[in-house]
Structures are given as C-alpha cells and as structure tokens.
Amino acid sequence: MLEGTTGRFFLTKNDFAAELARLKRRAGLSVRELSDATSIPSATLGGYLAGRHLPPLRSPNLDAFLDVCGASREERDALTASLNFLRRGSLQPVGGTGTAEPDPGPVLSLRPPLGRLAVGPRIRGREALLASLGRRLGQRLAGGGGVPVHVLYGLGGSGKTTVALRVAAAFDRGRRVWWVNGTDPAALGRGMAEIAYELGGSRRLRTGPDQVWRLLEAARGPWLLIIDGVEDPQAVLCPDGGAITDGVGWLRPVTRAAGAVLVTTSDGSAASWAGPAPWLRMRRVGPLGRGDGALVLTELGGRAAGSRAAAEALSERLGGLPLALRLIGRLIAQARALPEAFSVPCRTFDACGAEFDVGRHEDVFAEARAAAPDGRRTPGKIARWAWERSVDLLSAHGDPETCALLFTLTCFTSAPIPHAVLRSDLLSASPLFPAMTEHRVWRALTTLADFGLIERFEEPHLLITLHPLVIDACRRDSRFLDRLDDHVLLAAGLLAAAAAAQGAPGSGDPRDPASWPTWALIVDHCLGPVEAAAGHPVLAKVLHPARRAVEYLRASGDLARAEVTARTAVCLALTALGDDHPGVLGLAHEHHRIQYGLGRLAEAAEGFDAVIEMRGRVLGPRHPDTLMSRHYRARVARDMGDGERAEEVFAQVLALREQVLGEGHRDTLTSRNNLATVLAERGRLDEAEEMLRDVLHRRERALGAEHPATLVTLQHLARLRLDRGEEAAAVAEIDRLAVLTRRVLGAEHPRTLAARHLHAVALRAAGRPQEADDLLRDVLDVRSRVLGDDHPATGATRKELRRTPGR
Template structure:
C-alpha cells in the first residue's frame, strides 16, 4: 500500500485490480488560518519622538535603497537597550514611505515566532493557502517557499528580522538569504562575524553626550536645562532605554514634580540590581547596562510612595514572561488577584504605559490583537531585583493566567493567532521558575497549548513548544514525572503528524512503557499514549498489533472514563474505520457498532468533532458493505460540514471528498466523481506535493476512475 493515513486515519486497499487509498482523520484536523499575522506593521510600540545620533547609519542604509540594488544584508548589533529596533523602525518607515518598498517585519526571537512570521511574509507575497499549509505541517521546506516568493515579488521589499539574538535559529533551515528583489535588515545583540557571513555590520552603541541629553529634553522638556540633562545622561551611561525610562518618569510627576537635579541625586544611591542581558557580546569595558535597573527602580519607588504599589506587582508579574507581545486578555482574569486586585490591574497597567516601562502593541491584520510588550533588558533587571520570596507566587500566577487563556479541552477549531503569542511566554516561565509544583503546573499548560496548536494543524509550533517544555521541566521534575510523560506523549503524536513515523513509534513506545510501569495500563494517560501509538503502528503496516491495541484502548477508556466519554467514543469510531466488510458485520452483531454515530450525537451533540468523525467512518463502512445510496448521502453531508469548518484544502475535507467521488461514481455519476477527484488531486498536489503518498493514492484513483468510464 502506498498511502499513509494519519491520526484516526486508515488506509484501505481494494481487492482485485484496483489500488485505491482513503484517508480519514478526526483528531482535530488542520484549520485554515483566518489570515496571517500582520508583517506590514512593526510590533514595536511607540517609536522615539526624535531619533538622535543615528544619521550615519541611516544614511548608509538609505544608500542601499537609492542604488536600487538588492542582495544586501545589514546587521545592526549592540547591547540590549541601545536602540537597534528604533533604528530599524525609522529605516522601515523611510523605505516604505519615501522609496515605495514593501515593508515586512518579522520577530526573530525564537523559532516559532520566526517561522510564523516568515510564513506570513510568504502569504503577503502571494503564497496560496495550500502551500502555506504544506510548509506549516512540514511537508515542504518552509524557508524555500518563503524565499521563492520573495525572489519573485513584483515589488521591491525591505525585510526586517528583529531581535535575532540567537543566530543559530536563522541558520537552522537557512532562513537568512539574499535576493535581488530586496534588502534584509537584522537586529541582534550578537556581533561575531561568523554568524553573519556576507553581511554588513553596523554597530549601534550608546549615544553621544549631547544627543543623549536631547533625548531627555525631548521627553521631559520642563524639568531641567540641557546641561542638567547631560549630567543625568552621563550617570545613565547614555543608554537609550535608560534615558527613555528616565524621561518617562520625569514627565509624569504631577503632585510633586521632580527636577533633573532631584532625579540625579536619587541616582547617586546604590541599588542592589544585577542586570541580566543574556546573549549579548561585550561591547565596552564600561558597560552601563546596570543603570537601567536604577532607572526603573526609581519609578517603582515613586509608584509605591504615591499609593500605587500594584504597578510594581504587575511589572514583576509581566517580567516572569518573555519580552514578546502578551495579549492583554491574559491579564483580564480573576487569577491575577493572587498578585494584585483585578480591579486595580487597569490603573497599574496605565501607570506602566505612561512611564514607558511597557508598551502597547497591536499584532495582526486590521485591528489585530491588543498586546503589551516589555523590553528584554528591562524585564531581566526586574527579575533580578524581585525578592526571592515573591517569585513562587508570581510564577504560579503567571502560569494560571496563561492556562486560563486556553480551553480546558482543546478541540478542532479555526486558526487562533493567540496560541503562537502564548508559546514564548510559557517557555520563558518554565525557564524562570524552580519550584517543582509550579513547574508541573506550567508544563501542563504547555502541553495543553501544544494540543491546541496540534488541533489547528500548526504541527511545527506544537512540536517546538511541547518538546522544549518537556526538556526544560525534566531537569526539575525528572523524566518519570506524570506531567513530563504526558508532554512526551503529545510530542510523539506531533511527530506522527509531521510524518516522522519511526521517531513517533520509538517515542510513544518508550512513553507508554514508562506510564504503564508507574500508573498502570488503564490509567487515562497510558490510554492516551496507546491510542496515539496504534495510529502510528497502523501507518507503519503493523495492522494486527494496531487493532489489538485499539480494542484494548477502547475497552480501557470505557472502564476508566465511561461509555459516552468523547475519548471512548473516538476510540470506538477508530474501530469502525479499521475493519473490513465481514469484520464489520460480525462486530455490529456483537456490539451494534454501526449505530455509533447516533450514540455520539445523542451524548455529545451532532456537531461535536467526534460525532462528525464517526459519521465519516460510518459512511466508509456503508460503502464497504455495498449500501451505496446511504453512504453517498451521509458522506455528502459530512463533506459540507468539513468544508464549512475547515475549508477546501485540508486533509479531512479532501478525504471526505475523495470518498464522495467514489460513492458518486459507484452510483453511476461518473463525470461528477471524476470532477471531484480532479479537484482533490490538484489540491493535494499543491498542499502536500506531487510525491506525497496521499497525492499518489488520489492520482491512482483518478486514473482508475477515468479508465473505467463507460
């Protein structure tokens, strides 16, 4: 058999001279994205009022646009907080407004963000949904797809890869390339030339004294003279981030306004702040980064003195997460009350925004998702200065807020951009916390997040999230912890969906063995791994072992969860799809298996994913039993449901349409069946590639239908 089904799928081969495969999948099939995250608007919050002392760098960047040449890569490097992103933002605005370039902005902080952003770039440059789906699911190289569309772009472009502080991420998959159609600009803390072969490096350092003073005067013009501002700037090391925070503080003192002299006297106090700036290259002997901690600490002290300690608490909570856009909806939950009263969260956030301690950014097209963003250097310094006794409560609260943003039981549904936004925060929190109970709770959130990604078809992001989370948590909890094993189980199922069957089998066998030893064969976690393993075994050709394991899983789930639990019904539905005609007749006589769709509808509802999947498998069973009119009617209704829910390009919809082509042809509507199969073959070739087993099987079926046309 050439075909390979996935999850609850089953590959069937007809006897005689036919060789035809069907694919069925009901474990939350891939979803069409509602639209790619916006790459046309930089997610950088408020730009500076005036960009000081970056004329030489900007002139060099503009010269690349003036020359109308391509194949350029520029790397802006420097310590955190020195204004690399601000320079990139200014150049982005110039390139788009004055030179007519298409501006494309991608966050390159981690693999998931980079991959998501670059696929959005491909979509912007004309990639079709099917091609994007294939790249997202690992069926074709994602970087090749992106750069093919960049190279064929009708418009010249500027691509900004912001916060690329781990250059290895760009190397993996060859994301950083050149094209005669555009210019690439990278911002990073890593300056070593080995990371940027062929690129032109531009150092972004601290500001000259006069320009640094003018930054303070831009922000707080009435608090002191230019000379006084220069004194403050010297004490802050002339670091743009520190200057921005200081200026924001000075400009917002109303009841008891501070002058620059007063501010300077407070800066003379030594504060126990050790700033963390992971990944930065040493740029000078007199590194002024520790002064950022002093700057924000003065602001927080003022909050406490003025009766707004909640702002301090909120910043410490946000600092437990990643320096990435965080949906504001995450903070709008009762769970935040463990750190600060929910009713005070609004005023606390406004205070942080007003003083430039965090920024508001909108992510996505149109109105987008409203998010809050903190600078990495600032957040690291806040973490370093947070009392150790507060860390467990902050970590536990952050984990519960992230968990509350996810459904308790993720199901198939439309693409949700919030999922990818949450992923870096879950990983960052796992790295921050050291309390075993908190680690276990956050790991459960990470597994649930990966499951939600899995069931919207974002398999690479699901793998990156749960694989990294399990590795981090295992250092604290050990490999045999229940939460770690559950994460490994989900990782194995994601490997299966990525087409890495051998790895998936090894991972799931190892996980299932450990779970059975620790919790027993009928434990729900063991049964979940068993269900995943039987899918892999079936696709590897171990049909007998797969069916034995599936029967045991269905029986175990019925005993542990009850006969009408969705997982029990899902396993029984898989049995419905796994049997031949004679076996179906015998099984129906024993257990009434063919009545399963009605039982699902009665106990779960007719629109439940498991109910629709059971009807799909039931239609296949009817077709095998020769009940063609019934099979055709049922698969027609199922197909319409899938098309409305998932769109026309996704495997679950294509599998249903392929079965519909067979039923229509068997009933004598040959031309209609061939037309359906023509469309299925074209869509599978586009989304999976010409040589994918599903495409090959569909093409064989189409050829057979044409040969048998009267």
C-alpha cells in the same frame, strides 16, 4: 570628588554612591542587614549603592544610613552637602554664606554631537515624526507661536536621541542649538549654567532656573534647547520640588523668545509629568516596524547576509529596537568580513536569530559591543538598564504594584496579550497583588505604556505587547527570580482561566471548535510560563497550558506549529524534571500524536512504545493516560498495515476503558470508534456498523451533531456504505459531510481533506470519473502544501488520481 575649603564634595551620583559603599564596607554590613537596621527596602538601598538614584532631600534615609554605618561628623557634612548639591542642580552648596561656588570643572560643550549621525545607518521609520517636529519647532523659531516644549519618550534604545540629533542638525544653521545632558540634576545644572554664561551670566554667581530662564527669554534670535537623557523627570527638572507643569523648574513655557525646548526621556508617565499642559506636548518614540528594521539590518549587514524575510524575522526578534538593530547589523558585517576558516556564529540573519532562539543573548550582545565602532553598551545592557531605571523610578514613586505586573507579564511572550486575560479577581488572589481592581490594573498598564515597556493596541481587541529584549532582561533580574514561583504560577493561572472563559458547551476544551477563537488569542503565550520557569522546580506546575495549547494546534489542524510547540515544551521540561515525570510524559505523548498526524509513522511508533513503557511503570497499566498512549499506538499499527495487532490492542484498551472510565466516557467511545474501523477493513462490516451507530448515537447526545468527533464517526459510516456498494447514497452522504466538515473545521484541515478525498473515491465508484479527478487534483494540491509531498495521505490521493484510465 572635589576637595576644597568646604571639605570633600561629591559632584556625581557615582562618586556619591562610591562613598556610601565605602561606609557600608567599613561597617561590615550586608544590604539585608542595612535594610533591617534602617527600615529602608533592600531594592532602594541597592539603588543608592549602585548610583541609580539618590536619597530624597527631605527623607530620613540618609541620616539612618549614616547612623548605622557610624559615619563621622565630617563624613556626614560632606555627604549631606553633596546630596543637596546633586538634588538641587545648583552650583552653590547649601549652607554657604557667600556667592562663591565649587569649581564646576572643565567648561562644558553645548554643541550637539552631530558626528554620531555620520557613523550610523540611514534613519528609517521616523519620517512622520521628524516632519511634524520640523514644522512645529520651525514655527516656534520663526516667532509664529505654537507649543514650545516637546518631550520624546520611549524605551531606552528606541532612537529618541537620534531623532533629537536629526532635529538639531536641521536647525543648526543660523540658530543657537544647545545640547545639554539631563541624566541627573548636577549634569543638567552645569549645562544650564554654561548656557547662562554664554548669554552673559557669570560663572561665579549662583545660576538657578530663574536666572537661566530670564536670560533665555531675553535672548536675541531663535534658539533651540535640547535636554537629552532625562531618566527621572521629577528629580532632574524640578530640583526644589513641585510639579514639572508648574513651570518653575528647569522646564518652562517660552513666552517671549523665539525659542523651543526638546527633551528625551524613558519616562513618559503622567505621574512624572503631572498631566497635560498647553505649553508641553508628549511624543512617543516606538520601535520600528518589521520592514524598516529589516532595511537597517540589510544596510549594515549586507544583502548577502540573508533574504528580506530573514532580515524581517531578526528585526522582529529584536523588537524593532533601533540601537539593537544597528549593533547586530554591524556584528553581522564584521563576521562576514572574517575568513571562512574562522568559526563565528553570526554571519547571517538566520544564524544570528538562531543564537537568540537558544538563549545566547548576552553572548551575542557581548560580541556586538566589541564590534561597535564607538564601544557603546550592548542593546541587552541598554534595554535592561532602561527598564531597571524605569522600575527604580516606579519604586521610588511608591508603585510596586506596577513593577510586579511587569514581572508577571514577563511570563508571557512578545506576542499580543489580550487585556481580558488580566482578570483583577485572579490577580488579587495572588500574594503579588493584594486588593487588585480593574481600575488599578488599567492604571498600572498605563504607567508601563508611558515608560515604553509595553505597547497597547485597541483593535480588534485591546491588546498588550512587551518588547522581546525587555522580556529577556526581566527574566534574568534578581527581583523577578526572587518571586519566580508566584509570577509563573499566576501567569499560568491567567491563561488557564482565559481558555475556560468561553461560554459554549465544552468550555475551554481545545478539541472543541467553540473554544478555538479564545485559544487563537492565547496560544502563543502558553509556552511563556514554561520558558520563564526553565530550570526551576515550579516548572512542573505550569506545564498544563502548554500541553493544552499543543492540543488546540493539533485539533485545529496546525500541525507544524503544534510540533514546534510540543518539541520546545518537551525539551524544557525534560531538562528540569526528567523523562519519567508525568508532565513530561504527557507532552511527549502529544508530540508523538503530532508525528502520527504528520505521517511519520515509524517515529510515532518508537515514541509511543517508550511512553507506554514509562507510563505503565510510573502511572500503572490501567491509568487513563497509559491507555491513551496504547490506543494511539494501535492507530499507528493500523495505518502501518498491521490490522491484526491493531484489533488486538484496540480491543484490550476498550475493555480496560469500559472498566476504568465507563461505557459512555468520551475516551471509551473513541476506542469503540477505532476498533470499528479495523473490523471494517478486515471485512466484518456488520459488526463495524453496529458499533459505529452506537458511538454516533452517544456522541450526538453528549457532544452534538457537529462536533469534530461526531463527524469522524459519520465519515466512517459513509465509508461503510461505500464498501457495501451503495455508491449513489454514499456520494450524497459524503458530499453533505464534506460541506459540514469544511464549515466546522476549515477548508485546509486534515479531516476536511480526508472527507473530500473520500468524496472523490465515491464519485469514481459512482461512475463520475471526471468530477472525481477534478476533486482529487484540488485535494492533492492542498495536501501537498499543508501536509507535504511525503505524507501518507498525500500519497494516497496521488495514487487514487493515477487510477484514472490513460494516466
């Protein structure tokens, strides 16, 4: 704040905001009460009071605020004059009659802060951008023409300033290079006034854009002007209004001088920059790739911090954000320098990644901030600040729809999101997006991309990705939390609709291979709504996509991913809903099915027993879900060698399913199918075959001849043929089945491997041991790799291979 003959003067946005906050406190009003009295949105008032943005010059907002707060005439005059000063970027307060101006304070340095380059790691992944800028700007400074103004835009922390510093260092010899702070109109105005003074202007006369640019155009010799950190391009670069590309504000085409301008900003939107102009080129600065990010981490954290793969995984977790990579790399280096007796969590890349996986972002970044040699803000704060600034700007530009879409996308994960998921009809059915259309969806996505908040890729599908640090920050924001239910329910609904969009029979059923291409595109996101809703009651309503995703991963044979997804979903749901909630029990059931598939029979048996008891108590003993868990407990008993118990339970569940679901229901057929396998194992082949042929007929009619469930029944029938001693027929039948199963499910699917194993057994029984052994060796190799050496199926193949004479 400045005191003088003109009264109090607030020279920064923070001082201006502090005065508004003082008046608010004096009036004894909350933000909500102020909002109700002034009709100014709470978010906008919050921005004024936090110093994130200023009231518009021609808006009634400031007058309304001052009226409600009972400001005096002196306070009104001081704030009105200061707003004009801060918005216009001029060093003359509006209403002054002379040429004198408030003292701008100490003379500013215009030297680029090149010392920052000396303390950072090697700049990686920017070679092509730096080479292009070097050529283009070098051509301009040599008087050869070309585009004079280049704008670097991207998410905060993406390294725009570092790129600008490298450019400054490259041109700092024998040329004028000016570095000006562009964070707000006043800062830019003071910097431009210093340039004018260096070029022969007066400190005591008004120095506006026209005066500065006359001096720049008349300057002798090459020059480069870098304006760093322009977060609100329209307000900062055009203090008197108009469009940036009009060329009448602080940014103009260089027409006569051998000069060029480089700007850094987080806002690359067409709305802010008023579309293309022949004298201005926008250049996006995106995140680093996995490899380059890993090199940054390894250079700072040291090779002993972990493998290249671990560094790449942590780089991906940090979204390739250069500032995050630098600070976390330094944190790891400092942690490794401490004695082993000190208990610190981030000594390695894997350990640091584990901290992020359990949600300790803020704790890790707080440590990173303390470890940073220059005390800069943590990447979490910077990412949050960058996107909050972007959201504030979007709100100021009258675009709440785009902000709402960002928050909805936050309920997904950082994996690529198919654009087709964002159906305008479903969006418009939500209270968040009244009257949403495809054009408006595309416009909102374009704006988010221009602000660096999302990435867009067009091959092989149109995909969208969010930066993981942006997701973490968004999920903690009060504006997101205020509408949490709406956002997570919409995201879950979009995923469910995407899964059901497949046109084949059994549409959306994750057990149906026809739907697998769709599931492959969305499976990574099905945990997103659950993670976003963690700890909130609405979580109970968004569990369905997660459970269906687990079913898809299990059905398609990806048991390792299925287990991780199921375990994560169970943990999140258990904390919020308790162990007897039907949704939690459904996820727990799926988890135990995966344990069964992985051959961990004792774990599966114990888990199913607990689920059966709870489902029986919560849902009832005849409920289809209770019967499902009892059915799988019987399968575990069969595979553990307890055929008598398995037969008894299978028969009980079959009888109940016939009563509750009907004889032709899919689950009833599954019960008949499994009961038949136990009968066959116990020597009752005729009963088993009659039952299996009935199931096959019904499954072929209801599901199709190549459905995975139909193939399971065909395999049981082929096994029966082998048990009856019909080796030659069995070999031919199982050979056809193995080929068909491989085509439908894939070469490494557990059921394909089971069919190939059975084929080898049939070949040995038919007197073809060499072919059998060759096939068994191949199956053993794949089962060991896919299922593990300790899996019962792997052991069965190894045991069968040992039957070879002489082994």
